[in-house]
Amino acid sequence: MKKLSLGAFFLVLIFSPHSLEGRPQVCKPSGKIKGKKPPPGHCVEDDDSVCCINGKYYTTYKCSPPVSENTKAILNLRGFEKGGDGYLPSKCDNKYHSDDTPVVALSTGWYNEGRRCLNNITISANGQSVNAMVVDECDSSMGCDGDHDYLPPCANNVVDASKAVWKALGVPLEDWGELDIAWSDAKSCKSSGKIKGKKPPKDQCNQGNDSECCEQGKYYEIYKCSPKVSARTKAVLTINGFGKGADGGGPSECDGKYHSDDTPIVALSTGWFNKRNRCFKNIIIHGNGKSVTAMVVDQCDSTRGCDKEHDYQPPCPNNIVDASRAVWKALGVPKKDWGEMDIHWSDA
CATH class of the missing domain: 2.40.40.10 (RlpA-like domain)
Structure with missing residues (x-):
């Protein structure tokens, strides 16, 4: 076996991937x-x-x-x-x-x-x-x-x-x-995949509040997460009907009931809904220079859609606060502008 000189030995020690220099600080x-x-x-x-x-x-x-x-x-x-x-x-x-x-x-x-x-x-x-x-x-x-x-x-x-x-x-x-x-x-929120849209059967997909129906063959992003929650969580406020027969589809996920749209209530994207952990908790919504406290009663599903269970509507984006008309009224938004608005929110 060939021997290393003392100088070569120190060079090996210095540049070896197993040297002290390569160890965590x-x-x-x-x-x-x-x-x-x-x-x-x-x-x-x-x-x-x-x-x-x-x-x-x-x-x-x-x-x-x-x-x-x-x-x-x-x-x-x-x-x-x-x-x-x-x-x-x-x-x-x-x-x-x-x-x-x-x-x-x-x-x-x-x-x-x-x-x-x-x-x-x-x-x-x-x-x-x-x-x-x-x-x-x-x-x-x-x-x-x-x-x-x-x-x-x-x-x-x-x-x-x-x-x-x-x-x-x-x-x-x-x-x-x-x-x-x-x-x-906490990991950043990335898309978990895509689903392919199907054409709703006749008289399916309630388009109240300008709800969008799935398009045949169109691909929609799905998310199991939402952006991280902070003291000023940026979101998009949309309008949703929580009464029976409204564009919200079935009863609210938190309690299996329908709710009056004259009460300040919301549905949150899947990540923010947090496996029902925010059910019946209040959030504070800030927009249009005003703020309102609203109760979480439902999920705006970001993981699935374009099927009967979701009234043939696309998956919800992962940054949505879907609100009753009472929320929009409290924020002082003119009725003609109800539909979509940039807001920020926090847990009450």
Whole structure:
């Protein structure tokens, strides 16, 4: 066997794909800070928060472990409402958030200088998964001062979550506090395929509210997802009839009933309908300089269409809020302009 010289050995080490240079970078501490005793009236200890201990040294980090399709992390419980242990408005939008909505704060490295603000991440644990919106930073680089309510620096592998996240993961209330999880950036919504249109049988396909009937041989995109939900989710508002015999077709999916079009109700595209998880919940719709609160009662199916079950209408686009006439009235849109309008919406 031919021997390598010492110089050649180091060249092999440097350029080998298995050399240290090719390994994932490790997140190392950036320093330490010394704890200070919180002044009277500071440091809220809700959700088992731990206040800084005078004289104790705490490790700080400017980075977090690399993000992958299955990023390991520790899920902590946190309050995002005013007066909760989050203590200040969320960094992304300078607002407080209801703990009944799935929102999170990420360790400094994962927060990435705000680049994940108002984006969704998918959290998996306990055999369940939930999408949650990033609204704040769990600061790993500083702590134990007035700006951080005398709480220690956050660990560099933490997802601080509202109680809505813990509920969605099916964790018993007595076990809330700390849990091993995996998370990833929520995937963008791409088409899941196409279906071929069929000509509706005679007297089928209700064209009320200018509904479109399927065209023979035309291909229609289908989606199992919708764009991510944020505080300002862009969408297209359309008009739908929810009464019996109207262009909505069958009864509403949430309760198997028909509804009066004089009440502010909506159907959402499949991804936003979220397997009925938004049934009977309210959303706030903003358009035409006004806003209205409406209840979700049905799905605007983005996965199927052009069949009897869907009244021979095409699949719904994945960014639709299909609204009763009461919604259009509340937004102050002239009746002649009812039909389609750009809006944004959020969970109430």
